[in-house]
Amino acid sequence: MATTTEEVYIAVIGAGGVGSCFLKQLSYLSKTRPSPRLRLCYIAIIDKALHHPDYSEINIETALNRLEAEGQAPPTIPWIIDYLSGAPSKVILVDNTSANSLAEAYPQFLRRGISIITPNKKAFSGNYQLWEDIFSSAAAGHSYVFHESSVGAGLPIISTLKDLIITGDEITRIQGVFSGTMSFLFNSFAPTEGQGEKWSVAVHKAKQLGYTEPDPRDDLNGLDVARKLTILGRLAGLPIESPTSFPVQSLIPQELQGVSSGDEFLDRLPEFDQQMEQHKAAAEKEGKFVRFVGSIDMASREVKVGIESFEKTHPIAALQGSDNLISFYTKRYGDNPLIVQGAGAGGDVTAMGVSSDLLKVLSHIAR
Amino acid sequence: MATTTEEVYIAVIGAGGVGSCFLKQLSYLSKTRPSPRLRLCYIAIIDKALHHPDYSEINIETALNRLEAEGQAPPTIPWIIDYLSGAPSKVILVDNTSANSLAEAYPQFLRRGISIITPNKKAFSGNYQLWEDIFSSAAAGHSYVFHESSVGAGLPIISTLKDLIITGDEITRIQGVFSGTMSFLFNSFAPTEGQGEKWSVAVHKAKQLGYTEPDPRDDLNGLDVARKLTILGRLAGLPIESPTSFPVQSLIPQELQGVSSGDEFLDRLPEFDQQMEQHKAAAEKEGKFVRFVGSIDMASREVKVGIESFEKTHPIAALQGSDNLISFYTKRYGDNPLIVQGAGAGGDVTAMGVSSDLLKVLSHIAR
Numbered sequence: 001m002a003t004t005t006e007e008v009y010i011a012v013i014g015a016g017g018v019g020s021c022f023l024k025q026l027s028y029l030s031k032t033r034p035s036p037r038l039r040l041c042y043i044a045i046i047d048k049a050l051h052h053p054d055y056s057e058i059n060i061e062t063a064l065n066r067l068e069a070e071g072q073a074p075p076t077i078p079w080i081i082d083y084l085s086g087a088p089s090k091v092i093l094v095d096n097t098s099a100n101s102l103a104e105a106y107p108q109f110l111r112r113g114i115s116i117i118t119p120n121k122k123a124f125s126g127n128y129q130l131w132e133d134i135f136s137s138a139a140a141g142h143s144y145v146f147h148e149s150s151v152g153a154g155l156p157i158i159s160t161l162k163d164l165i166i167t168g169d170e171i172t173r174i175q176g177v178f179s180g181t182m183s184f185l186f187n188s189f190a191p192t193e194g195q196g197e198k199w200s201v202a203v204h205k206a207k208q209l210g211y212t213e214p215d216p217r218d219d220l221n222g223l224d225v226a227r228k229l230t231i232l233g234r235l236a237g238l239p240i241e242s243p244t245s246f247p248v249q250s251l252i253p254q255e256l257q258g259v260s261s262g263d264e265f266l267d268r269l270p271e272f273d274q275q276m277e278q279h280k281a282a283a284e285k286e287g288k289f290v291r292f293v294g295s296i297d298m299a300s301r302e303v304k305v306g307i308e309s310f311e312k313t314h315p316i317a318a319l320q321g322s323d324n325l326i327s328f329y330t331k332r333y334g335d336n337p338l339i340v341q342g343a344g345a346g347g348d349v350t351a352m353g354v355s356s357d358l359l360k361v362l363s364h365i366a367r
Numbered sequence: 368m369a370t371t372t373e374e375v376y377i378a379v380i381g382a383g384g385v386g387s388c389f390l391k392q393l394s395y396l397s398k399t400r401p402s403p404r405l406r407l408c409y410i411a412i413i414d415k416a417l418h419h420p421d422y423s424e425i426n427i428e429t430a431l432n433r434l435e436a437e438g439q440a441p442p443t444i445p446w447i448i449d450y451l452s453g454a455p456s457k458v459i460l461v462d463n464t465s466a467n468s469l470a471e472a473y474p475q476f477l478r479r480g481i482s483i484i485t486p487n488k489k490a491f492s493g494n495y496q497l498w499e500d501i502f503s504s505a506a507a508g509h510s511y512v513f514h515e516s517s518v519g520a521g522l523p524i525i526s527t528l529k530d531l532i533i534t535g536d537e538i539t540r541i542q543g544v545f546s547g548t549m550s551f552l553f554n555s556f557a558p559t560e561g562q563g564e565k566w567s568v569a570v571h572k573a574k575q576l577g578y579t580e581p582d583p584r585d586d587l588n589g590l591d592v593a594r595k596l597t598i599l600g601r602l603a604g605l606p607i608e609s610p611t612s613f614p615v616q617s618l619i620p621q622e623l624q625g626v627s628s629g630d631e632f633l634d635r636l637p638e639f640d641q642q643m644e645q646h647k648a649a650a651e652k653e654g655k656f657v658r659f660v661g662s663i664d665m666a667s668r669e670v671k672v673g674i675e676s677f678e679k680t681h682p683i684a685a686l687q688g689s690d691n692l693i694s695f696y697t698k699r700y701g702d703n704p705l706i707v708q709g710a711g712a713g714g715d716v717t718a719m720g721v722s723s724d725l726l727k728v729l730s731h732i733a734r
Binding site: 024028029033155159160163164167169193312313315318323332333334336337338339341342346348349351352355359360363364 | 399
């Protein structure tokens with residue numbers, strides 16, 4: 001029988017919007033759940049890192065201030081792996097970055113017994129080889145990897161999909177609104193009540209409200225949605241090669257793909273409002289509303305991302321604000337899918353997904 | 368560090384709609400997840416039990432047939448507790464009954480180190496003392512108790528609420544449609560499209576389709592919804608004394624409360640259609656639709672169950688068939704709640720919640 005693991009070492013990389021919220025939640029967890037003791041032993045941002053040769057504990061409350069004041073240039077990834085592997089007890093790496101370099105090193109961490117929790121989509125939606133490496137490395141290293149917040153932030157999407165599959169249900173279709181930005185844009189452009197904004201006006205507004213990437217084309221190209229679909233499709237058993245290996249409708253007018261800046265793009269976007277109006281009018285003719293959705297059909301193995309139309313009372317049309325909505329159609333659930341909806345972006349809710357992953361890892365590695 | 372727990376002993380009580388589906392899922396799990404080995408060592412229905420003094424394994428596939436052929440009169444609960452406590456490894460009791468007697472004995476099982484998973488609402492919505500006993504006994508016995516399917520069947524309701532709370536979010540309000548029967552009745556009676564059935568016709572239909580209890584008054588009294596709200600309210604931190612300690616609107620006309628049979632009730636129900644029509648008409652005047660909902664307001668500590676009205680595009684009005692919908696309003700999620708919806712009843716989806724609880728217990732007790 002198992003003995004108690006009294007301490008778990010935590011390494012946190014990244015302290016941006018999600019990372020800083022996660023540190024607050026980590027502090028809360030360490031106070032409200034005294035066992036096992038969560039010992040922060042490494043913290044880093046892009047240009048600074050803080051750690052001690054003897055793994056002595058870094059106070060979570062003051063970690064960011066101390067990192068700012070005392071942090072050194074970050075070590076290399078191989079050094080971090082060696083350092084964490086040498087800790088006196090189990091270790092969890094929390095990757096709160098969106099860095100590719102760190103994502104590509106996950107297999108090496110996992111193989112050395114270091115568990116990983118992260119909202120970073122890169123590792124799970126990159127090439128399929130990396131996906132396979134990650135899970136085989138975790139098995140080999142007796143470590144765990146959870147990434148709930150890589151789809152729908154703190155919404156229980158990945159855990160629900162896993163539960164359905166692992167208990168023997170058959171997924172037939174997954175469909176949803178996977179991007180908070182796209183949700184906000186289409187809910188403004190084609191609301192179920194009232195007239196709606198011009199497309200270019202909706203994009204401007206979203207940008208002003210901080211709902212888009214600095215260059216809105218990084219949202220409008222559909223790649224973020226494609227990455228999330230890639231993750232869910234793979235979890236459901238489809239060996240999707242990459243997020244560019246299936247049809248993704250870009251909402252960037254061809255003429256504006258090459259313009260040099262996001263600002264120039266925004267300035268010229270009104271010239272193309274008519275294109276989007278046509279989609280909207282075609283849907284309205286059928287009493288429907290356009291939305292930007294991703295879907296996976298398991299029988300035909302068809303994965304796609306783009307504009308589709310929905311009846312007024314369909315949950316996808318009725319979505320509000322920048323909410324996400326993911327529907328799981330399964331054999332057990334029949335015609336009416338299991339639906340999860342709510343905010344799919346934001347520091348606090350994304351960090352919540354990471355924190356609940358932390359508790360999952362703890363349930364496996366600590367008593 | 369922990370060693371591997373190679374075997375976990377499973378006792379299953381109840382093999383009705385949920386129990387028989389659970390056994391199929393248990394068989395699937397035992398094949399697809401070889402470690403730890405899940406050893407069925409006890410199976411019982413209301414009047415028969417099968418077990419071996421040496422805890423030798425009962426084949427899951429043939430368990431029900433063998434129970435039928437070889438089962439003896441079931442032993443007493445104290446005997447079962449002694450028997451299971453003596454098993455050579457960790458034990459999980461799966462209570463697939465809705466029995467009060469077994470529910471009341473949970474603390475004794477838990478205190479002896481036997482973990483419990485169950486869809487049975489009774490233990491968690493009975494008196495508050497039992498609720499407290501259950502969780503203090505689990506802590507004392509280093510055992511686990513999970514009851515996801517006691518609210519919303521396999522929908523991730525309880526796990527989501529726990530994750531929100533444990534990571535430090537503040538629940539402000541919980542609102543939803545908690546009864547598949549009530550959902551079907553109101554979606555038939557006051558659909559967002561078309562005229563809708565008379566109330567008594569909807570009730571007749573639901574009864575014919577097997578959506579109601581044998582006596583439909585057992586659904587219409589609102590107690591099932593009150594039990595589920597009691598569970599969620601307690602998880603959220605309200606010490607709700609019992610499901611009858613807050614206002615619950617019964618849809619049984621006063622004149623029919625005392626009639627002797629469900630059939631007589633159904634025969635006379637049309638006399639009272641006018642009462643329900645009044646509710647519907649009042650809502651329609653405001654462009655709204657009546658639904659039977661339960662809600663918990665955390666600030667005012669108000670818990671209530673009854674008819675309320677919703678705009679056409681509100682997710683609660685737009686619900687289909689017999690689906691449940693539960694909305695969590697929290698500090699982090701702001702104005703737009705986290706919503707989970709889908710089938711909240713049925714053998715397979717209820718068993719799924721039990722199976723995913725089994726995996727949760729295994730993550731804690733086995734490596």
